[in-house]
Amino acid sequence: MRFAVIGAGGLGGFFGGLLAAGGHEVNFVVRERTLRSLLTGGLTVSGGFRARLERVMATDDARTVGHVDVVLVTVKADQLDDIADQLPPLVGPGTIVLTMQNGVDAPDRIAAVVGREHVAPCVVRIFTQRDAPGRISHHGGPGTVTFAGWDNVETPVLEACRAAFEGVGIPAPEPADIWVDLWAKAMFIIPSGLLGALSGRAIGELRTGLREELAACIAEVDALARARGVALPPDAVDRTLAFVDEQPADVTTSLQRDLLEGRPSELDGQAGAMVRLGRELRVATPRHQLMYAVLSLREREARA
Numbered sequence: 001m002r003f004a005v006i007g008a009g010g011l012g013g014f015f016g017g018l019l020a021a022g023g024h025e026v027n028f029v030v031r032e033r034t035l036r037s038l039l040t041g042g043l044t045v046s047g048g049f050r051a052r053l054e055r056v057m058a059t060d061d062a063r064t065v066g067h068v069d070v071v072l073v074t075v076k077a078d079q080l081d082d083i084a085d086q087l088p089p090l091v092g093p094g095t096i097v098l099t100m101q102n103g104v105d106a107p108d109r110i111a112a113v114v115g116r117e118h119v120a121p122c123v124v125r126i127f128t129q130r131d132a133p134g135r136i137s138h139h140g141g142p143g144t145v146t147f148a149g150w151d152n153v154e155t156p157v158l159e160a161c162r163a164a165f166e167g168v169g170i171p172a173p174e175p176a177d178i179w180v181d182l183w184a185k186a187m188f189i190i191p192s193g194l195l196g197a198l199s200g201r202a203i204g205e206l207r208t209g210l211r212e213e214l215a216a217c218i219a220e221v222d223a224l225a226r227a228r229g230v231a232l233p234p235d236a237v238d239r240t241l242a243f244v245d246e247q248p249a250d251v252t253t254s255l256q257r258d259l260l261e262g263r264p265s266e267l268d269g270q271a272g273a274m275v276r277l278g279r280e281l282r283v284a285t286p287r288h289q290l291m292y293a294v295l296s297l298r299e300r301e302a303r304a
Contacts, residue, residue, distance in 0.1 A: 001164050004068045004090045006083050010128040012074035013136035017043045021051035022168040027065045028058040029086050035060050037133030047138035067092030070161050077101040077269025084113050096157050098122040098147050104186050105273040122147035123181045144171045148178035183225040187240045190270045191217035193253035194291040204249025220285045227281040262302045
């Protein structure tokens, strides 16, 4: 297949590197500094998965790539506006665009640029990180990548994309309902990330010392999903808490780590999206409003 990968960080470098090593045509669309690193130093994936590309197809202008079968949008949610103009040149009549961001608003934001018919909401459960430009490491098990068309309808391109991921060792099961999967992940990562950033504590202490607050935050996300028509199971909050209890005590989220370490984060794409949806749907989100307001002060300092 012919892929374009927007970004070459932990996710983009990992997926793009493995797919290219697996024989697919992969075109990275990246910023100028990353472009120089990829063109001169290649791309290395280490850890549980390994790949080495001496020659990388990369550009900072998507117009030089043209239409592709699949676009992987791997940049963080706070960078979506910056890369929006790179998408239309890549999208032909049958192209699908996988939105790999945390949170729930990326599919709508990308659909506003390329149209819903091209967007495949995607949920990534895997731990990778960029150690340096062109140097990606993978940790833990193979994880999963789930995606589907906007209306959960399988197409030949989606089927071929699924086979491409599976062919390089990445499980890509077809979800029963991608929106349920997307919101189920959000119910875990957004409340735990926000509370973790505010308290400076990992999941082990959140689920004991702040369990009632964590449950209340999860319930706010649950209420938003239901107001949006997402068919979550009746016990979704309890399931999320049970998942929290299964995690190693030292687990933190990428949002939490970015905020605590003073880096620009996905705060607006996660907490901000919850607050905006609450206003739009007339669903009360008092805890998310407070956490968003307080953590926005820290976010502004990081971006100053």
